Each structure stands twice: as C-alpha cells, then as structure tokens.
Amino acid sequence: GFDTRVGEGGVLLSGGQRQRICIARAFLKNAPILILDEATSSLDSASELQVKKAIDNLMAGRTTIIIAHRFSSLEHAxxxxxxxxxxxxxxxxxxxxxxxxxxxxxxxxxxxxxxxx
Known part of the structure; x- marks a missing residue:
C-alpha cells in the first residue's frame, strides 16, 4: 500500500518494481503529455507484457514520447x-x-x- 517502506530513494525495490511505480504515478497524475524513457527495460518478459498493456491504456488520448532501444516498444508508434x-x-x-x-x-x-x- 501507500505506507509500505521502500527505503531512501526506493533502494529496497528492484529496478522493475521502481519502473512499475513510476507507471502507476503516471496513471495517477493523468498528465496530457507522457514521456516514457526505457519504460520496460528492467522487466522480465512476462512483466513486460503486463506493463505494455497498462502503458497502451495510459497512452490513450495523450501525446506520448517513447525513448526506446527495444523495437517491441515501438510497434504502436x-x-x-x-x-x-x-x-x-x-x-x-x-x-x-x-x-x-x-x-x-x-x-x-x-x-x-x-x-x-
């Protein structure tokens, strides 16, 4: 939950967990412009598929800039x-x-x- 201790700067979280939290924050912010910089780079394949579905929903109706080295991240661009x-x-x-x-x-x-x- 919101009260879970994650250490200073998230040091108790894995890279993938930090990325998922950043994506959740983007959902909550509901900003009209979304910038994703290697949004799935620290995720395993199964988690990447789940996160990509969430990102697809998040991108709907927004200007989205995706910075990526994985070509799978660009399929909907x-x-x-x-x-x-x-x-x-x-x-x-x-x-x-x-x-x-x-x-x-x-x-x-x-x-x-x-x-x-």
Missing amino acids: RKIFVLSCGEVVEEGSLEELLAKGGEFRYLHDLQVCQIHS
Missing part, C-alpha cells in the same frame, strides 16, 4: 525519430523506416537476429 550522434537521421512510421532500409532497419535487424538466434 505513429511516428519514429531515429537519432545518431544527437541528430535526427531518419523519421517515419515503423513500416516506412523498415522499408527504407536505412539506419533503423539495420538496428532493427540486428536486434531481431539476436532474439531469434
């Missing part, structure tokens, strides 16, 4: 910006960027090949 050395090098939808065959496609293929090998 309307527009993706690819950064390299602090510069936008590509932009478009997931389908457009994959079809383009540029930096995004290269990074995507590297990650997908790692997962399937």
